[in-house]
Amino acid sequence: MKALVTGGSAGLGQAFVARLLADGCDVVSLDRSTADGAANLFQINCDLGDREALDRTVPAIVTAGPYDLVIFNAGVNATGRFEDIPEDVQLRLLRINTEAPMVLAAALAGSGAMVRPSKMVFVSSLSHFTGYPGAAVYAASKDAIAIYARSIRRPLLRLGISVSCVFPGPLRTDHARRHAPENADASQRMPADDAARDILSAVRAGKATVILGKQARIVALAGRIAPRLVTWQMRRFIFEKLSATTW
């Protein structure tokens, strides 16, 4: 079995790579930086925020397949007041979080780089259900990818590709720590390794929507029933406590 993981050098991506290697898969990791090597790990370097670099790298990604599993995990955040975050940072965030996975998904599904049957996984965010004051463009990028995943699920199923979308809440990663308000309680966050394990088992079971843990499911439900109230709570607990602009 062969898997492709974007952003496999750190955080949740690294946890996916470690789990998949432990399960005996061949893993292709696509990331800006190279991580520690392993026998069945093949690393491709590419900055997903750079269009030309991505277009140059697509043939190598296709050739390294075909894949039984693709996880579009790479993502960045930019937190602070919307107007304090520079334009080029916002643009780059949209390219990495939304555009790159869409371009790659179309390229892989259209080129025969996917085994049939196979799985394709998009990583959105729990913010899809709650809103995210303090990261308005991140929220935009994650809503966009969630709806893209939902839109292509049926047509890709006809090609033997089953599409899932994951909505992780706060994880215990460096990425989450950097963007959370100071003094936020990290013990409440789910360890990346547990998240990777739960996501992989849900995806193998063919679930279209994956929300991790009871707490996140309650938050997602609350966000659907009382969207305004939940976004207001997000404002109080995140936006009003952010002391700096971070990207």
Add this chain to the structure above:
Amino acid sequence: MRRKILITGATSGIGLALATRLAPRHEILATGRALKKDAEKILPANAGYIRVPQSDPLVASATIREGLRDVGWTGFHNAILVAGTGYVCEAQSEDPVRLRETLDVNLAATILIARACLPLLEKTNGRLTLIGSTAARGSSHIASYCASKAGLAGFARSLRSEWRGRVSVQILHPGPVATPMHEKAGYVPGRLGALFLSPSTMAAMLEFAVARGRSPRTLSWFRYIGGESIFGRRL
């Protein structure tokens, strides 16, 4: 009150209908992709125009900033960001050029233009209106379009909370409207087309929804049947 209103994508479809409807009562600054001489032929005579193609988001926001300075607006009341594009295709055969264009025009450029408008909207406690779509829930042959509009919805929800008390932010989701966009996108509505609202009807519904300020708001055929294109407070 005579308002200063910026409308993007005002050279065709919903944007043009809105500019035409509002121009007699308000001061309109329209933007679009068309050349100035072509735009002036179709826009109401008293509307201003700046050419702002949105395929390069950074250029688009810079051009808007410049244009607002050139017309001498030190503050304005409403930004209604209508400009959008889309293509019909199978997800697995989508051309990356078109995919990127859809995201740039609909999502990235709109976000950067919203940012460029903030200082001038804030002076009047004005209102930012984003135009989504009922397709923001997802649809298989226009996946990128849906993604871009869903992105706007997520952006509006979060920004509305961030800017509370400064600038009111809303997103309106029109249902199907008989505009040139469908033909440009390669979509043939067939018999269903009979149910599409006219751009001027949608412009009326939009005006009332902008005046009310609620968000999010779906402007569907059912709302039309309910009289939302006739009964409402004008801007």
